[in-house]
Ligand SMILES: Nc1nc2c(ncn2[C@@H]2O[C@H](COP(=O)(O)OP(=O)(O)OP(=O)(O)O)[C@@H](O)[C@H]2O)c(=O)[nH]1
């Protein structure tokens with residue numbers, strides 16, 4: 001008997017076993033065909049569209065083909081290695097989640113998540129969760145620079161609840177990756193938005209203070225009514241991948257808007273004369289902290305480049 005191949009989307013994977021959801025809505029455990037495991041083959045990621053076929057041996061299924069991606073979210077793999085980690089494929093937007101407190105937000109870290117989205121040519125929005133723990137005015141003040149840079153910001157609480165309907169609306173019919181530090185409430189938010197998901201959430205004291213991650217591995221979840229969300233484990237540190245130091249200014253929307261007005265095409269915006277970016281900082285058009293974050297990240301990218 002021959003069984004026809006099927007098309008599907010990769011939902012998750014651990015230890016070489018992947019779960020693919022077929023167009024008919026059936027979830028199948030599948031392996032990867034040998035030739036797709038070779039070094040030059042694209043690394044499979046959640047969100048990949050694939051063709052699965054009956055395995056050569058046994059009665060299981062195997063991925064025979066990975067379809068071309070429309071986009072992907074990649075960052076540097078953790079650790080000392082210089083390697084790429086594809087977080088998810090066929091992504092429409094990145095939702096960067098931070099908490100207003102618990103854990104205390106670090107703006108430099110938020111900048112990193114946002115520049116990674118920009119470097120992947122993905123639109124990004126910011127969610128500031130746990131607004132039940134602080135005044136909304138204080139929260140808005142803290143993140144005003146991001147609003148001015150053009151990022152849509154959602155202020156949310158899963159406890160009160162607040163801001164959930166507006167967030168659910170922008171997730172509809174798209175593929176969105178939820179990313180951010182551990183313990184900010186990414187999984188809690190997804191549970192509050194879509195009660196059917198039943199994702200595991202952490203105990204705040206343990207997951208935040210001991211750095212234990214409640215979510216392990218990226219999972220793609222189909223949404224009722226259309227679209228997907230990817231819940232990812234929180235990251236303590238995150239690095240860019242495949243970004244030249246000279247391209248970094250494009251990853252800050254407010255710098256990108258001015259960079260072409262600098263006198264020198266290769267302006268680093270550090271000390272060159274007639275630098276439109278530094279003039280923007282002086283006039284207040286560019287937030288000084290965001291500018292300094294650019295300088296620091298640029299320094300880091302240059303030192304990585306010197307090393308390798
Ligand atoms: N006060 C308050 N606590 C929240 C809110 N949302 C989530 N929490 C709590 O924050 C803790 C962490 O929530 P998780 O959803 O596991 O956080 P996460 O971002 O998914 O963490 P990782 O999976 O480790 O990356 C839990 O104790 C939640 O109950 C909120 O809006 N307000």
Ligand SMILES: [Mg+2]
Pocket residue numbers: 186187188200201214215231232233234
């Ligand atoms: Mg989680």
Ligand SMILES: [Zn+2]
Pocket residue numbers: 259262263267268269270272274275276277278
């Ligand atoms: Zn400049």
